[in-house]
Amino acid sequence: MRIAFIAALGLAISVQAQEIYITTTGYTTRPQCTKSIASPSYHFKSFSYSLEETIRYATSMPSPTTTKTYAPAYKDAVKHLKTTVSTSTWGNWLPGQTVINATDKNNPYGQAAWSSLWLNAGLQNYTTTGLFSTTVSPTPVPTSELVLPPRDYFGPTDCYNFPNDFIFGVAGSAAQIEGAVALEGRSPSLLEKLAAANSPKDYVTDENYFYYKQDIARLAAMGVEYYSFSIPWTRILPFVLSGTPVNKQAIDHYNDLINTVLDAGMQPVVTMLHFDSPLVFVASDNIARHPHIGYANAGYQNETFVDAFVNYGKILLANFADRVPIWVTFNEPLFYAFNFQGVDNVIHAHAQVYRFYHEELKATGKMSLKLNDNFGVPKNPKNNSDVEAANRFNEMQLAFFANPIFLGK
Numbered sequence: 001m002r003i004a005f006i007a008a009l010g011l012a013i014s015v016q017a018q019e020i021y022i023t024t025t026g027y028t029t030r031p032q033c034t035k036s037i038a039s040p041s042y043h044f045k046s047f048s049y050s051l052e053e054t055i056r057y058a059t060s061m062p063s064p065t066t067t068k069t070y071a072p073a074y075k076d077a078v079k080h081l082k083t084t085v086s087t088s089t090w091g092n093w094l095p096g097q098t099v100i101n102a103t104d105k106n107n108p109y110g111q112a113a114w115s116s117l118w119l120n121a122g123l124q125n126y127t128t129t130g131l132f133s134t135t136v137s138p139t140p141v142p143t144s145e146l147v148l149p150p151r152d153y154f155g156p157t158d159c160y161n162f163p164n165d166f167i168f169g170v171a172g173s174a175a176q177i178e179g180a181v182a183l184e185g186r187s188p189s190l191l192e193k194l195a196a197a198n199s200p201k202d203y204v205t206d207e208n209y210f211y212y213k214q215d216i217a218r219l220a221a222m223g224v225e226y227y228s229f230s231i232p233w234t235r236i237l238p239f240v241l242s243g244t245p246v247n248k249q250a251i252d253h254y255n256d257l258i259n260t261v262l263d264a265g266m267q268p269v270v271t272m273l274h275f276d277s278p279l280v281f282v283a284s285d286n287i288a289r290h291p292h293i294g295y296a297n298a299g300y301q302n303e304t305f306v307d308a309f310v311n312y313g314k315i316l317l318a319n320f321a322d323r324v325p326i327w328v329t330f331n332e333p334l335f336y337a338f339n340f341q342g343v344d345n346v347i348h349a350h351a352q353v354y355r356f357y358h359e360e361l362k363a364t365g366k367m368s369l370k371l372n373d374n375f376g377v378p379k380n381p382k383n384n385s386d387v388e389a390a391n392r393f394n395e396m397q398l399a400f401f402a403n404p405i406f407l408g409k
């Protein structure tokens with residue numbers, strides 16, 4: 001199976017390596033290049049395309065009458081967790097809040113303890129000034145407003161087609177679209193610290209946490225079949241580690257989100273960790289420190305990370321795997337793995353969750369991880385040391401995850 005997604009609104013931090021920087025003064029001169037440059041002639045032609053697709057979905061595609069299931073439902077799946085799962089709810093952490101006014105100071109997972117996670121995170125310019133504070137009902141999309149994307153007019157003129165099993169869909173990630181970072185029991189993640197520096201609005205973003213029904217309705221109206229989104233670990237388990245209570249509001253939220261996707265005739269693809277690693281794993285580290293690998297220190301190398309991730313993954317699967325056909329454990333772990341221990345921990349955490357999914361739950365969907373590879377090519381393909389350098393670069397980008405996971409090497 002091949003999966004391709006277009007990441008919506010990529011965070012600047014994740015795209016650095018894919019950018020080509022051109023200085024404002026243009027390219028430097030290259031006096032050694034003496035061959036005259038070919039001068040193509042350009043002409044203007046107005047752009048047009050004809051629609052070959054005649055079916056439009058002003059409303060969602062009809063939802064299937066029976067929903068396929070891929071794993072046991074929660075009441076049976078939870079028996080495989082082998083730990084007691086308790087649930088709780090917490091409040092909202094609001095701007096300017098400094099007093100932890102809760103009577104449960106002795107409860108390590110109570111309201112006071114939760115509030116102090118935010119107080120200690122010390123968010124700068126924290127704001128909640130979005131448009132919404134509760135779930136928004138979707139409005140229908142008028143057919144007249146539907147504009148189909150143009151044909152692939154930049155495409156090659158040969159006869160390439162997507163293979164039949166190619167899955168084409170639309171993707172977002174929680175940190176990029178949800179907002180509501182400190183509401184309804186979510187606890188701090190690394191991204192509130194990293195991404196906030198120049199853009200306080202990262203706390204609000206597109207308000208998909210309240211606006212998901214509308215967003216899903218619009219995606220379905222465009223004829224999208226697969227919607228990929230991520231769930232923040234810190235919403236499901238505000239205290240992150242194994243044995244801590246599950247946030248009931250978060251479970252209800254993602255149950256409804258998944259059901260809304262299915263009701264709209266689309267398939268959900270769920271990512272467990274898309275950069276928004278719990279802050280607790282790095283709280284005592286300098287998060288701005290330049291990493292050895294990738295771009296940021298998300299605490300994957302923390303000695304408590306594997307157990308905690310596996311517990312979190314199992315809780316997600318117990319709650320949602322019955323209705324979700326495709327799971328992604330990690331999004332682009334290279335960017336946040338920091339060092340070799342982080343890479344090793346990602347591989348072990350992925351492997352344990354994968355085995356739980358297939359061997360314990362006997363689930364029948366697919367599970368993988370999304371690896372990024374900024375593919376290295378040799379400067380001179382006829383020079384052996386250049387070829388070796390490119391191979392080594394690719395080993396350090398891709399192979400150290402892919403070899404053990406896909407090849408058992």
Ligand SMILES: *[C@@H]1O[C@H](CO)[C@@H](O)[C@H](O)[C@H]1NC(C)=O
Pocket residue numbers: 101102
């Ligand atoms: C703090 O909690 C107490 C008891 O629940 C309540 O009476 C009081 O109004 C609260 N104070 C603030 C500032 O919210």
Ligand SMILES: *[C@@H]1O[C@H](CO)[C@@H](O)[C@H](O)[C@H]1NC(C)=O
Pocket residue numbers: 124125196197198199200
């Ligand atoms: C916070 O807001 C002030 C005033 O708008 C601004 O100067 C500062 O850069 C902001 N800091 C952050 C971390 O966003």
Ligand SMILES: *[C@@H]1O[C@H](CO)[C@@H](O)[C@H](O)[C@H]1NC(C)=O
Pocket residue numbers: 241280281282283284285302303304
């Ligand atoms: C590792 O994670 C634990 C939480 O499980 C935290 O208490 C500890 O400070 C973290 N270590 C570092 C170096 O950040």
Ligand SMILES: *[C@@H]1O[C@H](CO)[C@@H](O)[C@H](O)[C@H]1NC(C)=O
Pocket residue numbers: 383384385386
């Ligand atoms: C191959 O490339 C390396 C590094 O760019 C260079 O030092 C070396 O001279 C090149 N070898 C040949 C045979 O061109």
